[in-house]
């Protein structure tokens with residue numbers, strides 16, 4: 001390996017698993033801009049060392065519980081307004097029916113997604129909660145999670161900035177939870193920037209929720225959105241913030257790296273998609289910064305090339321649904337699981353199905369929840385092949 005990207009001292013640091021500093025990472029990024037191959041191969045050495053030749057995914061159903069949202073991010077097409085065709089206000093009956101269908105499809109994860117505290121802004125959301133017998137979205141989510149467990153699916157809730165008590169309650173039924181950091185930059189919340197009209201995306205607010213998840217020992221999924229007008233320094237600061245949280249609490253189970261794709265009905269519709277080489281460089285940098293972390297890219301957002309990310313450091317495809325759309329990116333359908341399997345094999349990786357919690361975090365959840373997973377669990381703590389295939 002010729003050391004154009006790394007000086008020999010930082011390369012040794014990295015391969016020994018020592019933390020690289022902010023300054024070192026910025027230097028590595030700038031050295032790798034013209035030819036990132038050495039960066040990619042180093043990320044791949046670390047990936048193989050810590051994750052072997054497996055790549056995981058979670059077989060899921062996406063429950064679009066309520067897509068009213070009190071915020072307004074410039075890139076978001078998920079959020080609906082009352083009266084819009086895409087508005088979703090799932091009833092208990094609809095949730096139960098979808099859970100039953102998901103079980104027939106042998107899904108493992110019930111992904112519960114909502115907009116940000118919809119009842120604080122929309123009367124329609126309060127009315128919907130009332131009709132179903134609840135006063136808050138989080139109460140409804142607790143109920144939905146209980147039904148999911150009864151039906152044999154494992155809940156993973158991603159409902160924005162929940163407070164400490166709400167998360168504490170949801171921990172009883174959710175094997176993990178999710179909240180994207182998106183980016184730690186205050187600049188991206190200024191006028192004209194993507195998070196200007198999204199109070200919940202203020203970095204301080206997001207970090208507080210992630211801190212709370214650490215205090216509560218919730219296996220947590222977080223991540224960043226790449227290509228929304230950020231600088232590389234802001235990306236690196238965001239990844240370092242995630243690394244710091246994990247060092248403090250040990251509860252970040254995976255980092256999602258999501259590439260921005262413009263949506264035709266949003267304020268950012270004319271912005272370009274995240275550049276693939278830039279995105280791959282960030283994937284590789286993430287592996288170098290967090291060698292043991294589970295690092296995920298969504299395969300549907302790089303439909304033609306997702307398998308090539310296996311050689312820059314990822315070890316997970318995230319949730320893939322055989323029956324529901326990706327409501328956050330509705331124009332990108334999920335690849336078929338068989339196809340992902342074939343593409344992973346062609347790249348010399350074994351596709352394995354995991355629970356919405358990674359095996360190394362099982363000790364974070366109650367014995368009762370752990371026991372529920374036993375029936376369909378193999379000796380690696382993953383889902384038995386005969387169940388998901």
Ligand code: SF4
Pocket residue numbers: 069070071072073076077078079114115116160198200
């Ligand atoms: S990305 Fe989330 S917080 Fe932002 S508008 Fe969409 S649903 Fe609301």
